[in-house]
Amino acid sequence: MIKYQRFTLDNGLRVLVHEDHTTAMACVNILYDVGARDESPDKTGFAHLFEHLMFGGSVNIPNYDTPLQEVGGENNAFTSNDITNYYITLPSANLETAFWLESDRMLSLAFSEQSLEVQRNVVCEEFKQRYLNQPYGDVWLRLRPLAYKEHPYRWATIGKELRPIEEATMEDVKAFFFEHYLPNNAIMVVAGDVTFDQVKTLAEKWFANIPARSKPERKLPREPKQLAPRREEVYADIPVNSIYIAFHGPGRTDPDYPVMDLLSDILSRGSSSRLYRALVKDQPLFSEVNAYVCGSIDPNLIVIEGKPLPHMDMAEAEKLLWNQLDILKSEMMKETELQKVKNKIESTMVFAELSILDRAMNLAFFEVLGDADLYNQEVAKYLAVTPSDIQRIAREIFTPDNSSTLIYYAKEQKHAE
Amino acid sequence: MLNRTVAPSRHDIQDIDLVQPDEVVFDNGLRVFIFSAPTQELIKAEFIFQNIFNGSENSLLHTCASHMLKEGTKTRTSAQIAEEIDFYGAYLMPEYSFDQTALTLYSLNKHLGAVLPVVHDILNEAIFPEAELETYIRNNKQTLQISLQKNEYVARRLFFKNLFGESRYGRIPTEEAYDKLNREDLIALYQKQVQPQNCTLILSGNITDDVLKQIRELFDVQWTNTENLDGIMKPEFPVFIPTTVLDERADALQSAIRLGMPAINRVHPDFPAIQFVNTLLGGYFGSRLMRNIREEKGFTYSIGSAFASLQHTGFFTIATEVGVDSTQATLTEIEKELDILRDIQATEQEIALVKNYILGSILGTIESIFSHADKFKAVYFYGLDLSYYTRYNEIIRNMTAADVQRVANTYFDYNNLLKIIVGKVY
Known part of the structure; x- marks a missing residue:
C-alpha cells in the first residue's frame, strides 16, 4: 500500500x-x-x-x-x-x-x-x-x-x-x-x-510555464486474432538447442491479466514450479525451463522457453512442454497450489516497496495505465483468481493456433578445441 | 522571470547514520547480530559461513555445496523443501562468494515460524543426494557451454585465472572439474563448514522476543558443533606477471577487454582514498573513462573500473566491450587516462564533484533495515566495525588533488596491468 x-x-x-x-x-x-x-x-x-x-x-x-x-x-x-x-x-x-x-x-x-x-x-x-x-x-x-x-x-x-x-x-x-x-x-x-x-x-x-501542446493521438493497429500456428527454425552458432513458444494473451489492464500472470508463476516461479519439477528435476530432460509474461500494456505475450539436454530429440522436447500446458487445460488445479503462487505475490509486493525509487516507478506506471490507485488494488485482484479462472485462460491461450514457435538448432561445432 | 541558466543553490550532504546491531553469542558459539526495525513486514535471516579449505583450494566444490544445500535432507526431498518454502511465499537462497557461503531466508513475519524448521533441517541434516548432484553437474555443464560463447565471460575467466592461479580465487569451472565433483567431498565439506562455531547469523526486521526465542530454540539448543576447525588453509597466490592475453574470436562484433592487477583490500588505510580515485577514473557515469570512451568517442555502451576487496587480497579491474574496430584505440585511450591520472592534478571542480557524488551515493545505499545489515557485513568479516564508515566519509570529504595524484602514482599503472582481450584487435 x-x-x-x-x-x-x-x-x-x-x-x-x-x-x-x-x-x-x-x-x-x-x-x-x-x-x-x-x-x-x-x-x-x-x-x-x-x-x-x-x-x-x-x-x-x-x-x-x-x-x-x-x-x-x-x-x-x-x-x-x-x-x-x-x-x-x-x-x-x-x-x-x-x-x-x-x-x-x-x-x-x-x-x-x-x-x-x-x-x-x-x-x-x-x-x-x-x-x-x-x-x-x-x-x-x-x-x-x-x-x-x-x-x-x-x-x-x-x-x-x-x-x-x-x-x-x-x-x-x-x-x-x-x-x-x-x-x-x-x-x-x-x-x-x-x-x-x-x-x-x-x-x-x-x-508551470512549460507550454502544453496538442497530445498525439495514439492510433495503433489492433493485432488481428492469430488463426494458425507459426514457426521459425534457426541454425545458429550456439552450443545448445533452444525452444521458445509465444502465445497471445490479455493486455495489462484486462481483468484476466492477473490470471495469465499467475499461470506463468504456476509453470515456472520458484523451484517447486511445474515446468522446473517435471522437466528439470524429476527427470533429466531439460537443463532450464522458464515461463513469463511480457507485461505489455496492449495485448501481451506469454512465453514458454526451454533448453533440452543434449540427448533429447527436439520434437519430443517440444511435445513435453506442450504436455505441461495441456495438463493445465484438462485438470483443474488444486486450491493449495494456487494459494502458493498467491502467497508469493504477497511477499513480492512487500519487496517491491522497499525502495522509494521502486515505489515512485510503480505509481507512475499505474498512473499511465489509468490511475495510480490501481497499484494499491493490484494484490486484491490476484487474490481473487480461482482455479477455474486458471483453467479457462489456459484453454483460451495455450492452443496451437495461438502459438508462435522459435527453435534454435546448434550448428555443427566447427572449432576443434 | 525565472532564470533557467542558474543552478539552484547546493546544500551539504549529510553522513549516513548507521544502526548498531545488538550482539548475542549462543552457547554453541553462534554469533547473532540483530538489526531491529519494528515496522518491517519482512524478516531476513542470513546464516553466513566462512569458506573453509583444507587439503585443496577447489572452490568449485564450495559453489556446488552451496547450491546443493537445499537439495534434500534425511527427512525432506528437494521437492518437499521447495514446496514448503514456496508455499509460504518465502525465499531461501544459497549465496556463494569468494570468502563466505550464506543461506539467506526472507519471510513475511507471519510465516517465519513455518519456514524456520526447514532451514534448521537443511543446516543439520543435508544429504546431497546423488541424483540431484548429477542434475547439478549436467545442467551446469550445459550452462557453461553457453557462457563460453560470451566474450565477456571468457575474459573474466582468463582474468581470474591469470591473477590468482590455482588458488581459491583463481579456480574456474570446466567440464572436467564438474565431472570430478562427488558426494563424499561435498559431505566432508558440509560437516566441516556448516556448524554453529563457523557461522554468523544476521537477523534484520521485526525481531521480537518471540522471534528470538524461536531462533534460540532451533539454532542454539538444537544445533551442535560437529568437528573442530583445525587444518584451515590460507591461500597462496602466484607471482603476478602483467602479461597480455589475446583470445581471438573470428566472428566477434565486439571485443571484451579486461585489465587489472592484484591490489590492497579494505583493511588497508588507503582503501577509501583508492575508492575515491577509482570513482573519478571509472566508477560512475560521469567518470573519465565513460566520458572519454563512451560519451566522446562512442566506442562502447559501457566501461567501468573497480577496486574489489577479498579476505586475503584485493584486485583492480577495468572492463568494457567495444566494437572490434575500436579495440586498439580503446586500449590506447585507457593508457592515456591512467597516465593523465598520475601526471596531471585534477581540478578543484572535479574533486568537489566526485566528493559529492560519492557522499550522495553512500546516503542513497540506505533504503531499509536490510541496507544497514549489508553495511555491517561489508566490514565485519574484515575485523572492522561501523567506525570504518565514519573514517571513510572523513577521508572522502578531505581528499585533495594532491592526494589523488599520490594515490594514482602508488596504485594505478597501465604498464603493470594484466591485459585480457577476447575478440579481435585492430
Whole structure:
C-alpha cells in the first residue's frame, strides 16, 4: 500500500507525491507516455535512441549529468515498447536541482549534433553487445515479428535493425521531441523525504510555464486474432538447442491479466514450479525451463522457453512442454497450489516497496495505465483468481493456433578445441 | 522571470547514520547480530559461513555445496523443501562468494515460524543426494557451454585465472572439474563448514522476543558443533606477471577487454582514498573513462573500473566491450587516462564533484533495515566495525588533488596491468 497525494498543473502535467521521511533521499521519476510502439515502422529504435539524447544537454543547461552529480545525485532511464521513464535519486536537501534539470529538458533540448553523432554509435554498440554478440541474443528480434504482424510490438525497443539508428537525422530528433515530450504527455512522481507543499511550490516554479501542446493521438493497429500456428527454425552458432513458444494473451489492464500472470508463476516461479519439477528435476530432460509474461500494456505475450539436454530429440522436447500446458487445460488445479503462487505475490509486493525509487516507478506506471490507485488494488485482484479462472485462460491461450514457435538448432561445432 | 541558466543553490550532504546491531553469542558459539526495525513486514535471516579449505583450494566444490544445500535432507526431498518454502511465499537462497557461503531466508513475519524448521533441517541434516548432484553437474555443464560463447565471460575467466592461479580465487569451472565433483567431498565439506562455531547469523526486521526465542530454540539448543576447525588453509597466490592475453574470436562484433592487477583490500588505510580515485577514473557515469570512451568517442555502451576487496587480497579491474574496430584505440585511450591520472592534478571542480557524488551515493545505499545489515557485513568479516564508515566519509570529504595524484602514482599503472582481450584487435 503506497500513500500519495496528487495535483495537476494548468499545462496538464500530472504530479504525484509520496512522502517517506524515514529516508534522507528523494527521487523524481518522470514517465513520458511514449515507447517503441509509437514509432513508425521505417524508424524503429527511435524512442530508445531519443532517451540517450535526453542526456545530451538541454536548452539552458549544456550538461545534464554534471550538475546532478555535484549535488550527490544519480540518474538513469529506460525505454520499453510502451513508455520512456527517467529517474533521479538525490539527497533530499538538493531536491530543487532535480526540478531545475528535468524542467529544462522538458522545455527543450540543446539538439547538439555532436551528441547525436556519439549516441548513434553508443546505441549501435549497445545493439551489438546485447542482441548480436550474445548466444540467443536475437531471440526477440525474431520472436516479435513472428508473433505480431500488425501491432508495433512486432519490433523490439532497440529497433528492427541498426540502419535506422545509423541514419537518424537531427530533423527526426526534433520532430520526435516536439511530438511526444510535452507536460501533458508526462507523469511526475516525487517520493521520499519531501513534503506535498514543497513539491507543489517547486513544480509551479519550474514546470508551470512549460507550454502544453496538442497530445498525439495514439492510433495503433489492433493485432488481428492469430488463426494458425507459426514457426521459425534457426541454425545458429550456439552450443545448445533452444525452444521458445509465444502465445497471445490479455493486455495489462484486462481483468484476466492477473490470471495469465499467475499461470506463468504456476509453470515456472520458484523451484517447486511445474515446468522446473517435471522437466528439470524429476527427470533429466531439460537443463532450464522458464515461463513469463511480457507485461505489455496492449495485448501481451506469454512465453514458454526451454533448453533440452543434449540427448533429447527436439520434437519430443517440444511435445513435453506442450504436455505441461495441456495438463493445465484438462485438470483443474488444486486450491493449495494456487494459494502458493498467491502467497508469493504477497511477499513480492512487500519487496517491491522497499525502495522509494521502486515505489515512485510503480505509481507512475499505474498512473499511465489509468490511475495510480490501481497499484494499491493490484494484490486484491490476484487474490481473487480461482482455479477455474486458471483453467479457462489456459484453454483460451495455450492452443496451437495461438502459438508462435522459435527453435534454435546448434550448428555443427566447427572449432576443434 | 525565472532564470533557467542558474543552478539552484547546493546544500551539504549529510553522513549516513548507521544502526548498531545488538550482539548475542549462543552457547554453541553462534554469533547473532540483530538489526531491529519494528515496522518491517519482512524478516531476513542470513546464516553466513566462512569458506573453509583444507587439503585443496577447489572452490568449485564450495559453489556446488552451496547450491546443493537445499537439495534434500534425511527427512525432506528437494521437492518437499521447495514446496514448503514456496508455499509460504518465502525465499531461501544459497549465496556463494569468494570468502563466505550464506543461506539467506526472507519471510513475511507471519510465516517465519513455518519456514524456520526447514532451514534448521537443511543446516543439520543435508544429504546431497546423488541424483540431484548429477542434475547439478549436467545442467551446469550445459550452462557453461553457453557462457563460453560470451566474450565477456571468457575474459573474466582468463582474468581470474591469470591473477590468482590455482588458488581459491583463481579456480574456474570446466567440464572436467564438474565431472570430478562427488558426494563424499561435498559431505566432508558440509560437516566441516556448516556448524554453529563457523557461522554468523544476521537477523534484520521485526525481531521480537518471540522471534528470538524461536531462533534460540532451533539454532542454539538444537544445533551442535560437529568437528573442530583445525587444518584451515590460507591461500597462496602466484607471482603476478602483467602479461597480455589475446583470445581471438573470428566472428566477434565486439571485443571484451579486461585489465587489472592484484591490489590492497579494505583493511588497508588507503582503501577509501583508492575508492575515491577509482570513482573519478571509472566508477560512475560521469567518470573519465565513460566520458572519454563512451560519451566522446562512442566506442562502447559501457566501461567501468573497480577496486574489489577479498579476505586475503584485493584486485583492480577495468572492463568494457567495444566494437572490434575500436579495440586498439580503446586500449590506447585507457593508457592515456591512467597516465593523465598520475601526471596531471585534477581540478578543484572535479574533486568537489566526485566528493559529492560519492557522499550522495553512500546516503542513497540506505533504503531499509536490510541496507544497514549489508553495511555491517561489508566490514565485519574484515575485523572492522561501523567506525570504518565514519573514517571513510572523513577521508572522502578531505581528499585533495594532491592526494589523488599520490594515490594514482602508488596504485594505478597501465604498464603493470594484466591485459585480457577476447575478440579481435585492430
